[in-house]
Amino acid sequence: MPSLSSGINIALQAVLTHAQAIEVIEHNVANANTPGYRRQSASLVATASSYNGLGFGSGAGQRGSGVTVDRIQRFNLDFFDGRYRTIAGQSKNWESQSNILVQIESTLAETSDDGLLNKLDQFWSGWQGLASDPTNTSLRAGVIDAASDLSSAFNRRAQQLTQIQSDQNQAVKSRVTEINTLGSKVASLNAEISRIQSIGEQPNDLLDQRDLALDRLAEVAGAVSYPQENGEVIVSIGGHVLVTGHDSLTLRTQANPTNTNVVDAVWDQDSEPLVVR
Numbered sequence: 001m002p003s004l005s006s007g008i009n010i011a012l013q014a015v016l017t018h019a020q021a022i023e024v025i026e027h028n029v030a031n032a033n034t035p036g037y038r039r040q041s042a043s044l045v046a047t048a049s050s051y052n053g054l055g056f057g058s059g060a061g062q063r064g065s066g067v068t069v070d071r072i073q074r075f076n077l078d079f080f081d082g083r084y085r086t087i088a089g090q091s092k093n094w095e096s097q098s099n100i101l102v103q104i105e106s107t108l109a110e111t112s113d114d115g116l117l118n119k120l121d122q123f124w125s126g127w128q129g130l131a132s133d134p135t136n137t138s139l140r141a142g143v144i145d146a147a148s149d150l151s152s153a154f155n156r157r158a159q160q161l162t163q164i165q166s167d168q169n170q171a172v173k174s175r176v177t178e179i180n181t182l183g184s185k186v187a188s189l190n191a192e193i194s195r196i197q198s199i200g201e202q203p204n205d206l207l208d209q210r211d212l213a214l215d216r217l218a219e220v221a222g223a224v225s226y227p228q229e230n231g232e233v234i235v236s237i238g239g240h241v242l243v244t245g246h247d248s249l250t251l252r253t254q255a256n257p258t259n260t261n262v263v264d265a266v267w268d269q270d271s272e273p274l275v276v277r
Contacts, residue, residue, distance in 0.1 A: 010066040017044060017067050024072055036212030038076050040204055045070040074204040078227055081211065085218035085225070092219045093276065100168065107160040116157070119150045162261075169263040175220050176251045176265050176274075182213045182220075183235065183248035189213070190232040191246040197231040217242070222276045238275030240267060 021042035031037040049062035109115050126143040133139055189210040196203040210233070217223035217235065223242060226234045235243035242249055249269055256262040265274040 006065075010064075013047070013066040013068065017069055020069050034208075036208050036215070038074050038204070038208055038211070041073045041075070043070045043073050044068070072202055072204060074202065074207060076207075076211070081214075082225070085215060085223070088215065089218040089222035093222065100164070103164050104161070107157055107164065114153070116150075116153055119146070119153050122146045123150045165261060172263050172265055173253050176253050179217065179221055179237075179242070180248075180250045182217050183242045183250070185213050186210055186217070186233065186235055186243045187246050187248040190243065193231045203231075221274070238277050240272065240275070 021044065024040050024042045028039050044067055047065045047068050049064050105111075110117060123143075123146040126139065126146040130136065130139045130143050189206055193203050193206050193210065196206070214223065214225050214233070214235065217225075217237075221237045223235050223237045226236075228234065232245055233243070234241065234245075240249075249267060251265050251274060252268045253263050253265055256264050266272060267274065
């Protein structure tokens with residue numbers, strides 16, 4: 001039979017449930033500027049009903065017992081996450097190549113008066129003038145000056161290109177370190193997420209952290225992730241596994257066997273070269 005205490009319990013449960021829903025809203029507001037945060041929402045459901053106690057066959061139906069939070073939903077779609085990472089990886093790849101080419105173009109400076117083509121023209125023009133009057137000391141001095149200017153231009157460009165190559169080698173080493181760190185982080189989050197989901201909870205904030213790491217891996221290496229039923233993800237780069245379950249593989253750098261001035265990224269386990277697609 002319905003009682004005063006059951007009505008009070010329903011009211012108390014309703015207050016606590018809606019208080020939890022308000023906390024979720026406050027959590028959303030607090031994280032409005034948090035990188036990688038996905039909006040959450042409390043999903044409310046009616047609690048289990050009970051027999052009304054009015055007698056067999058009365059037709060009055062079951063007696064409701066209030067409301068509760070069924071789950072805290074996280075707003076995301078794996079399909080759109082995957083598409084974003086694919087495009088982000090391609091965009092960063094072309095952006096990186098563009099930046100290098102801009103540096104090389106600036107170093108060569110072929111669109112300015114200081115370009116090699118202009119200096120070569122002056123050099124050959126000086127020789128042509130000297131050929132017509134070999135005894136002219138002024139023309140000889142002009143050829144020497146043109147040759148000195150040309151050699152200085154070659155040397156300056158060689159030094160600048162070597163510096164660009166050195167900077168890129170350092171960038172490769174830095175990216176390898178970052179990839180290893182992110183891979184280890186994803187593997188650790190895999191373990192924690194699968195553990196929490198196994199007990200029926202929803203690790204929304206941990207999923208946000210993992211998605212942020214996956215986004216960065218896509219940007220720096222074109223990494224692709226594959227969600228699993230237990231909440232974990234498998235991550236691969238260029239067809240080679242980086243993270244599987246709770247384990248992550250590592251990369252290292254080594255000198256290119258055909259050109260020791262170039263640093264290559266290879267997989268630590270099998271020495272296969274890193275392929276970024």
